[in-house]
Amino acid sequence: MKNKKQIEEQVFLCVMRLVTASIILVFFLIIWVIIQKGWRALSWEMISQEPQGGFYLGKGGGILNAIIGSLYLAFGSTFLAVLIGLPVALGMNVHWVRNKRWVNILRFLLDALWGVPSIVFGAFGFALMTYFHLRASLLAGIITVTLFIVPIFIRALDEVIRTIPGGLLEASYSLGATRTRTAYGVFLLQALPGFITALLLAFGRAIGDAASVLFTAGYTDHIPQTLQEPTATLPLAIFFQLSSPIAEVKERAYAAALILTGIILLTSIISRMVSKKFKKNIL
Incomplete structure (x- = not known):
C-alpha cells in the first residue's frame, strides 16, 4: 500500500x-x-507618434493613438468594475453570508457570465448603441468592457475573501463593528493582496480584448479628447496590421504586440511589489 x-x-x-x-x-x-x-519595427517614432497618412500601407507614423486609447479604455473600465464589483464581493461574504442559497445562485450566474465570449458582450453593447441611437465612442467601449470584466473581478475577489476565517467576522461583530465597517475595515484589509490580483486580472482582460470593442469603441487615427469620440486600441491595431499583405506592416503588428505585452508585464510586476508590501498587514 x-x-x-x-x-x-x-x-x-x-x-x-x-x-x-x-x-x-x-x-x-x-x-x-x-x-x-x-523588434526591428519597434522605434521611438512608433511609440511617440500618431499614424500618418498611409501608415497601414507602410508609411510613417506610429501607434500612440492605440496605446493611449487602450490605457483610457482599460483604466476607465477597471475603475468602474471596482466601483460595482467591490461592494458585491464584500456583500456576498459579509452582508448576505446567511443567505447561502442566493449567494450560490449569484456565484453561478457570475461564473456563467465569466464564460460568455467577449464578442457576445460586444454584440450586446452594439445592440444598446443601436437602440439608443449612439455612435461608437470611448464611453461605449468603457461601458461594454466594464460589463465584460465585472464578473471576472467579483469572482476572483470572492474566492480570496472566502479564504478568510469565519471567526474574524464574529470577532468583529462582538467588538461592536457594523457590517459595513467589518466589510471594508477588516475583510478588505485581509484580502488586499487578492484584491490587487483581481484588479490585475480585470485590467489585463480589459486592455487585451479586441472583440468587445470592435463595434463599440470604433477606431481612429487620433487620440480621443472626449468620451464621445471613437478610440483606437492596441488589439485592434495589431489585428488591422496583421491583415495587411505588406511585410513591413506585419512587423509593426508584432511590435505593437510587444508593446502590449510589455504594458501587461509591467503592470503585473508593479502589482506584485505592491501586494508584497501590503501582506505585512495580513493576520
Missing part, C-alpha cells in the same frame, strides 16, 4: 512538473516570437 501511494505521488509530481515546464516554455516562446518578429 505504501509503495502504491509513493508511486501515485511520484506520478502526480512528474505531471505537475511537466505542466509547469510546459507553461513556462509556452510563455517564453510567445515572448521570443513577438520579439524576433517585432
